[in-house]
Amino acid sequence: MNNALNIWVKRVLDILFYIGLVLEVLVPISLRKAVELVIAILGEHTEYAAINDHYIFAVITIMCAGAMALLILKELRSMMSTVIKDDCFVQKNVTSLDRMALYAFIIAAVKLLRNLIYFTPASLVTAAVFLFAGLFSKVLARVFDKAVRYKEENDLTI
Numbered sequence: 001m002n003n004a005l006n007i008w009v010k011r012v013l014d015i016l017f018y019i020g021l022v023l024e025v026l027v028p029i030s031l032r033k034a035v036e037l038v039i040a041i042l043g044e045h046t047e048y049a050a051i052n053d054h055y056i057f058a059v060i061t062i063m064c065a066g067a068m069a070l071l072i073l074k075e076l077r078s079m080m081s082t083v084i085k086d087d088c089f090v091q092k093n094v095t096s097l098d099r100m101a102l103y104a105f106i107i108a109a110v111k112l113l114r115n116l117i118y119f120t121p122a123s124l125v126t127a128a129v130f131l132f133a134g135l136f137s138k139v140l141a142r143v144f145d146k147a148v149r150y151k152e153e154n155d156l157t158i
Helices: 003-042 047-053 055-084 091-117 121-156
Strands: none
Touching: 003 047, 003 055, 047 055, 055 091, 091 121
């Protein structure tokens, strides 16, 4: 197996994780500036202007979704470590896929809840994407679980 690509992907995930940590910490500070910039470009009547009216709620929901995204990246980094070791069909990866599904469903729920308070098209799209990502992760977890069982049975065969 070509490990160079796997190592490269793992490094990209590492970088994204640490960038995400910094961005997560900066949300309370940077959100107001970002909204001001969008309003300056699109005008006062953009749906994103509602963020200022619900600023604390916006910060909490964005940080909650961001935390879940960081947890997804953490699980992906863990899975890539097993791929690099050429031992990816292990129960640990099934657990990681199940956790990623849960995190994705939480992001979808947070984004849908946020749309009840103030609507933005991007939030609705994000909810849909993470709902499907969660479903995909659940299905993939079941596939990996079967593969792990087959591998374990094969390993026991003499």
